[in-house]
Amino acid sequence: MSEIEQTGDEGAVETQALSLDAWHRAQGGRMVEFAGYWMPIQYEGIMAEHLWVRENAGLFDVSHMGQLLISGDKVAEALETLVPGDISALKPGRMRYSLLLDEDGGILDDLMITNEGDQFGIVVNGAVKWEDIGHLRENLPDDITLNHNEDYGLLALQGPKAVVALARLVPESAGLVFMQATRATWNGHAIAISRSGYTGEDGFEISLPNEALTDFADALCAMDEVKPIGLGARDSLRLEAGLPLYGHDLDPAIDPVEADLAFAISKRRREEGGFPGAARILGHLADGSPRKRVGLLVEGKLPVREGAKLFDGNTEIGVVTSGGFAPSVGAPIAMGYVPRDHAEPGTAIAAEVRGKRVACTVTAMPFIPHRYVRKQGA
Amino acid sequence: MPRYYTEEHEWIDVDGDVATVGITDFAQGQLGDIVFVEVPDTGAELSQGGDAAVVESVKAASDVYAPVDGTVTEGNGQLEEDPALVNSDPEGEGWFFRMTLGDKSQLEGLMDAKAYKAFCDAL
Numbered sequence: 001m002s003e004i005e006q007t008g009d010e011g012a013v014e015t016q017a018l019s020l021d022a023w024h025r026a027q028g029g030r031m032v033e034f035a036g037y038w039m040p041i042q043y044e045g046i047m048a049e050h051l052w053v054r055e056n057a058g059l060f061d062v063s064h065m066g067q068l069l070i071s072g073d074k075v076a077e078a079l080e081t082l083v084p085g086d087i088s089a090l091k092p093g094r095m096r097y098s099l100l101l102d103e104d105g106g107i108l109d110d111l112m113i114t115n116e117g118d119q120f121g122i123v124v125n126g127a128v129k130w131e132d133i134g135h136l137r138e139n140l141p142d143d144i145t146l147n148h149n150e151d152y153g154l155l156a157l158q159g160p161k162a163v164v165a166l167a168r169l170v171p172e173s174a175g176l177v178f179m180q181a182t183r184a185t186w187n188g189h190a191i192a193i194s195r196s197g198y199t200g201e202d203g204f205e206i207s208l209p210n211e212a213l214t215d216f217a218d219a220l221c222a223m224d225e226v227k228p229i230g231l232g233a234r235d236s237l238r239l240e241a242g243l244p245l246y247g248h249d250l251d252p253a254i255d256p257v258e259a260d261l262a263f264a265i266s267k268r269r270r271e272e273g274g275f276p277g278a279a280r281i282l283g284h285l286a287d288g289s290p291r292k293r294v295g296l297l298v299e300g301k302l303p304v305r306e307g308a309k310l311f312d313g314n315t316e317i318g319v320v321t322s323g324g325f326a327p328s329v330g331a332p333i334a335m336g337y338v339p340r341d342h343a344e345p346g347t348a349i350a351a352e353v354r355g356k357r358v359a360c361t362v363t364a365m366p367f368i369p370h371r372y373v374r375k376q377g378a
Numbered sequence: 379m380p381r382y383y384t385e386e387h388e389w390i391d392v393d394g395d396v397a398t399v400g401i402t403d404f405a406q407g408q409l410g411d412i413v414f415v416e417v418p419d420t421g422a423e424l425s426q427g428g429d430a431a432v433v434e435s436v437k438a439a440s441d442v443y444a445p446v447d448g449t450v451t452e453g454n455g456q457l458e459e460d461p462a463l464v465n466s467d468p469e470g471e472g473w474f475f476r477m478t479l480g481d482k483s484q485l486e487g488l489m490d491a492k493a494y495k496a497f498c499d500a501l
Contacts, residue, residue: 001387001405001433003440046436047411232410232437301414301461303434325413325436332413354416354432 018063019153019210023217027228035126037064039231046232050327053199053237054368057161058229059220063153066129067207068136071119072144079120082139084256084275085113086266092117095179095194099256099264100124100132105277106252107259108135110244114181114194121181121192123154123205125246153213158203158237160371161225166193166204169219173204178372187212199234200241200370239333240326242295242365248306249293249321249335257284258337260293260365291318292343295367296351298323298332299359304351310336311350311357317342320351328368338362382445382485383494389469390445392485400473401433401442401464404498409435412464417453417475424448424477426484431474433464445488447480 015033018024024031029040040061042049052058070079076087085098095114099107109128114121124132129148136146157166167174170184173193181194189212197203208216220226235245244250250259255277257265262285269275273282298304303324310318323334334351342349347362382390387405391398406412414434424430424444431442453475457463464472479485489497 001401001440001442003438041437042410045410050436236436301458302416303414303439305439325411325434327436 018061019213020061020063020217023214024061024228027221029228029230032231034231035064037126039064040228042230042232043228046230046236047327049227049229049233050236052227053159053201053229053233054328055160056227057157057159057165057203057223057225058199058233059217059226060156060158060229060234061153061213061217062126062156062205063210063213064126065154066122066124066126066132067149067152067154068122068124068133069116069119069147069149070122070136070140070144072141075120075144076115078140078144079113080269080275082136082276083111083113084265084269084278084281086268087113087115087120089266089268090115093181095181095196097264099261100135101256101276101281102252103276105255105280107246107250107254107256108132108252110246110250110261112194112196116181116183116192121207127247149207151210152207153210155206155208155213155217156197156199156203157206157220157226158197158199158201158229159225160202162201162203163373165220165223165225166206168223169216170206175376176204177376178202178374186216195373198241198243199237200243200366200368200372201237202371202373235322236324236327239322239324239335240328240366240368241370242335242367244293244335245322254293254337255281255284255289257281258289258291258293288340291337291339293321293335294338294343294345295363295365296320296323296334296336296349296360297363297367298334298351299361301332302353302356302358303332304334304353304358304360308334308336308351308353310338310360311352312342317349326367333367334360335365380485381491382488383491383497384443384445384488385497386443388442388445390485390488392479395479396451396476397446397448397479398473398476399430399442399445401468402494403468406465406468406472409433409437409440411436412461415454415457415461415464415474417455417457418450420450420452422450424450426481434461442474444477446477446484448477449480450475450477452476
């Protein structure tokens, strides 16, 4: 028995340990290489962990992601030359999902940008953080300061009981709404909290000093509502939430309209342009893109995974970029790219797995409704 | 009925000229939650070390190899409906397929329970 090889993420650089490495191992985490780090793929099992997050609260270590701090005169305007979001309109304490674009409008990374008042915080994907830092340094004006904050780790607490659990440690967290952020103090440590995440559930991301991570993780996992959750469930949760994963569903050959991320192109930016690849992207917004990222409901039980080719009859029309068994759906699901004329929900197509055709239906995403808390008291 | 093990974590129970094949408890523990099993068709000709079946966990698809040469006489149809049997009873109800023994001498190259345990402990 052996795993059927998929594309690996390993590079030539030596795999690094996260600050919480020993904690993960003590919790029974099975460690694998991911984005240059040893990371827990699972603790008790992907299925149980996935379902736990949908009902309770799960703690994820996402310290492999890059936490960047950017400041300087006209920093919002400078960032707007690289991303299509309205960063100037982002109020202090608010955050926005955005995209780092190359000059052709291709996606270099997806990221979260937070207005922290005196600076902007940017969280980027671990697998491409060094490329992102290089790109930002090269393209931001010299009077803009970019710091890569490696002294802080990043935890995500996700699930309907996340707010109850986190409020015991940091009461002000309960006052935030989705995509809002604040600074706080825990045990004398300066920390930052945002109501955000990548599972489709309500939840928080907490940035805190490396030396505080173990105590904070212990304090959360001592609560009945909270269990540690590995990368495996993080992937199945975000897939059900219809959220793309960089390097799989997004890459430099894909622009935001093709990726069905047009919401990340703010109204003012659509009118004014001035972001990388604006000609291509605005053209796709006006006329539709030739291809589009869609969700796929898979008939039967056979998982359809990344790389599976998509067919309409005998014609190859596209490819699956993420897929697998979806624990909360109870069936296999996938996302992939199809031509515009096949992107309408309800369109019947087929995926090819080990020479066999598997019936799929194009569907609107998310597969599981988002449960973000957008209003206080709602 | 002697049971043999491979270094690829298959087990094979030999009963005269036929055998039953599955994956070990160690293997199912490594794979995690199993969501799909593809067993070979009856009549399929297998050769030792060649692809015989596919087992899919939430995370990934894995090949299961034929422990010896032979012809498939039956696939475990229960796994289609309930692939999690491989997690709950890997070395019993969660068997994958039955096969004839093309070359009994190949069994001599496999491990017994004790040797397999030592093999796993060393991993």
